[in-house]
Amino acid sequence: MDKSENEEQIDLDKLIRVFIKIRDRRAVNQKEFDTEDDRLKKQQEEIKAALLKHCVAANVSGAKAESGSFARITSTNYWVSDWEAMHTLVRDKAMPELLQKRLSQENLKTYLEENPNATIKGLETNSKYTISVRKGKK
Secondary structure, three states: OOHHHHHHHHHHHHHHHHHHHHHHHHHHHHHHHHHHHHHHHHHHHHHHHHHHHHHHHHOOOEEEEOOEEEEOOOOOOOOOOOHHHHHHHHHHOOOHHHOOOOOOHHHHHHHHHHOOOOOOOOOOOOOOOOOOOOOOOO
């Protein structure tokens, strides 16, 4: 091995060590942030519960104060327990707008792997190289 190959190996080792050190520090930072953020979210939820209780007791839908205002709103979520029936409704009523425009990345990848000659009009793709770094054995 000549000197330039050895220098490249040392540089690669240093880059990997620094990358791992940064990743580990970011994990610590993220854990600290998540812990503090969870504590703050819990406090906000307790305040929201007190404000909601006030709305019920005072029979109001909100209130104003010098520091700001709040309003009681209705939040509704929908979900499907029978996708076959939902697909039938969407198809029969011609209402594709009931669904979100999003592809299942894994299912499409599998389809394309199983059908390498398939062409899908309007389908665009973007591939890029990434780097995966792992710790070495000590």
